[in-house]
Amino acid sequence: MMLMHKRVSNFFLVLLVLLALFVPWASSANSDDADSDTSKAESPVVLPAPAQKNNLLSFYVSPTTTLDFAIDAKSVSVTEEGTVRFILIVTSQSGATNISYEGIRCSTGERKLYAVGQTNGSWTTARRDVWEAIIDRGINRQHAALAKDYFCETGIVAGKAEVIVDRLRKKKPLR
Numbered sequence: 001m002m003l004m005h006k007r008v009s010n011f012f013l014v015l016l017v018l019l020a021l022f023v024p025w026a027s028s029a030n031s032d033d034a035d036s037d038t039s040k041a042e043s044p045v046v047l048p049a050p051a052q053k054n055n056l057l058s059f060y061v062s063p064t065t066t067l068d069f070a071i072d073a074k075s076v077s078v079t080e081e082g083t084v085r086f087i088l089i090v091t092s093q094s095g096a097t098n099i100s101y102e103g104i105r106c107s108t109g110e111r112k113l114y115a116v117g118q119t120n121g122s123w124t125t126a127r128r129d130v131w132e133a134i135i136d137r138g139i140n141r142q143h144a145a146l147a148k149d150y151f152c153e154t155g156i157v158a159g160k161a162e163v164i165v166d167r168l169r170k171k172k173p174l175r
Helices: 002-022 031-037 142-151 161-170
Strands: 056-059 068-072 083-091 097-105 110-117 123-125
Touching: 056 142, 056 161, 068 142, 083 110, 083 142, 097 142, 142 161
Parallel strands: none
Antiparallel strands: 056 068, 068 083, 083 097, 097 110, 110 123
């Protein structure tokens, strides 16, 4: 009975993390800035190769979270229009893992989910392909942590992909 209870609670923990990836959040970004930036065409999305364990770089999110967060170093790219794209790996204490391919737009403080990774290494394209405001509170502040600590500085991308990866590898946040 105890084992079944643990499986059910692990299932709900994974479900909670998945919901956090898909739930639209209230905007904290200036809507005038967001409107002016959405006129730029976004670079085509090319889904990356599956994440490899030896390429994962962990990063700190919050003292209240029990989840582990990591970025696949090989997947980090910066587009012409200033979007940082990356594979995000979220792992629960029980070992349940969520894999997503996402983007953060520094100029507007927004994030976008492009695809969700499957256990066989394939990708499932996100059904809701829209930019959403990044919030910076609670245990699900992984996007805020990436934007503020590693990707963005005063509304612009803080360096090329190699610089961002080096910052994550050395655990040297911007602030």
